[in-house]
Amino acid sequence: MPRNPATTTRDALLAAAREEFAEHGIAGARVDRIAARAGVNKERIYGHFGNKEKLFDAVIKDALDEFAAVNTVLEDDPVAYVGEAFDRYREHPDLLRLLMWEALHHRSAALPDQSWRAERCGRKVRSLAARLGEEPSPDVGRAVLSLLGLAMMPLAMPQLAELLGAKMDTPESVAAMREHVMGFARAALEGRASASG
Template structure:
């Protein structure tokens, strides 16, 4: 075999290995998302994650280090996907609330992951802290721009409230049931979506009016 042939063979082998590693990591991340959403970090089991992914559990330690770091990687993936789909509140903040409502309803695992993260008992230094802060504050600034003023703490409070409006029916399904609200039925979910958007629009109008000199 010539030197060029040997180099080509090594390059091809490296590409195959890289593809296999990427595929295994992806399988582990998706299996871990289901496991963490269902059981949280403390209750999740690496053997179940590995079994769901169809790989040896030692791959988890080799690729991610430990269960907590795997959870962090799952959160990064989930939030990346969320950020891509939900865009920003700049054009129509009330419609943004509607998009959030749709996403939370269609991806219930995200709310469960966020809830488990909040219950972990960590200090306030989150993994990917700066990336997450930049993302959130960028949306806050976009909201302020849509309302015609410079960003302030009030815009942060407003955006947090808008997000809470969108997620509450799915985050607290037991309370929604007690109040006779369903987000499982498409018609009822559509009515709830319109309600939170109308509520958001009213709040935004009041906020804009209060900000005028």
């Protein structure tokens, strides 16, 4: 069955925009470059998405959907979750760059899809709380944020990693960093359990 041309154009625009936004952020991205990468007239961007910021929001939503595909549930094995998140960020550096660009893009209003995002984040908090035998709370939310930060930080700041002697330029050094962040997560969670037990 042939694909819908509108869907094909929309998908091409999203793929091109993902590359452009990952490279240049919202402010630096150019609609004409996105259209050229997608092989369409730039008016198609406005027709499908309205404006550049709404296109960025659609790209972010797709990227977050992909990240949600990380297999391990926090409740099942939070340490494995950190390892899988590390792998996902390493294998898809554009995802991490998009999240960083979004953080740098100041907005006064709520994030797009705020309730959808809040529900996803709430599931992570509830999942870790269940694993820890606690009720969901801001403290558990901080723990989830810290676990994700462990997975993210070495890849978000490669220059700092190199300055600290922790450059990830070989398969062995990547594996060592992955093992390190998982070990750090394990120790933190065990320390948390000891402190509360």
